[in-house]
Amino acid sequence: MDTTGYIASIFIGISLGLIGGGGSILTVPVLVYLFGIDAAVATVYSLFIVGMTSVAGSFTYFRKGLVNMKTALIFGIPSIISVFLTRTFFVPAIPDEVFTLANFSLTKDIMLMLLFAVLMIFASYNMIKKCKGEDCFKTDNKPVKNTAIVLQGALVGFVTGLIGAGGGFLIIPALVGLLKLDIKNAIGTSLFIIALNSLFGFGVSVSHFVIEWNLILKILGLAILGVLIGSWLSTKIDGKKLKPAFGWFVLVMGVYILIKETLI
Structure with a gap:
């Protein structure tokens, strides 16, 4: 299965480079x-791979001035705090066996995969729905309260810390809908926030695990290669047209994980 996994690693990066996100949500299942x-x-492992891939993905946006550092800090600080609290206190407190009911035992690994499946299904909706650019994230024109921004940042940090996903499908709507960034700035700023959150979460957790550096560096290298391929393809193919198809794939994968972890 390793060969299939390495091929899938390339497609994780291609998705990020081609449609601006989505690939990181496949990292844990892979x-x-x-x-x-x-x-x-x-x-x-996903925190490291997603974080470093996002660094590579955000490089082009930095060069074009499409990363809003002020917004990244306003949104990112509560997010990073949430990552720290989640990885330091919440995740270690989850027992190896959460509960047993009849013939079904909910272990920590199964629970994390079920949460990931729910996340994938939720994220697939944002990919499948038909809208364009900022229209996907329209909100009313009422002033945005700082509390809403802090809570959204904390939620993203919790998701990142708990299951190792970047949370771009949560960050981009918040940046466009709450903070009124245009879609290109939102994507660039989102990648920067994902990189900060993921690498910080990895740094908090790395001392508690034996890391197979040879494996994750291979996967990372292939994912970054995928980002470069995806960025090149984005000049030839309209990524927005492929996003719904990728969304359906993510939906099918999420449903498969739910069935596999509970029924098979």
Whole structure:
């Protein structure tokens, strides 16, 4: 399965480079189902892979001045605090066996994968729905309260810290809908926030696990290669047209994980 996993790693990066996100949500399933890594460990590996891939993905946006640093700090500080609290206190407190009911035992790994499946299904909606640019995230013109921004940042940090996903599908709507960034600035700023959150979460967790650096560096290298391929393809193909198809794929994967972890 390793060969399939390495091929899938390239497509994680291609998705990021071509449609501006989505690929990171496949990282944990690839690590768990194709490389046979425990879910709890996979979330840590994912933090590093997603973080470094986002650094590579945000480079072009930095060069074009499409990363709003002020917004990144306003949104990112509560997010980073949430990542720290989640990885330091919440995740270690989850027991290896959450509960047993009849013949079904909910372990920590199964629970994390079920949460990931729900996240994938939720994220697929944002990819499938038909809208253009900022129209996807329209809100009313009422003043945005700082509390709403802080809570949204904390939610993203919790998601990132708990299951190792970048949370771009939460960040971009918040940046466009709450903070009124245009879509290109939102994507660039989102990648920067994802990089900060993910690498910070990895730094908090790395001392608690034995890291297979050879494996994750190979996956990272292939994912970054995918980003470069995706960025090149984005000049030839309209990524927006492919986004719904990728959304359906993510939806199917999310449903498959739900069924596999509960019924199979």
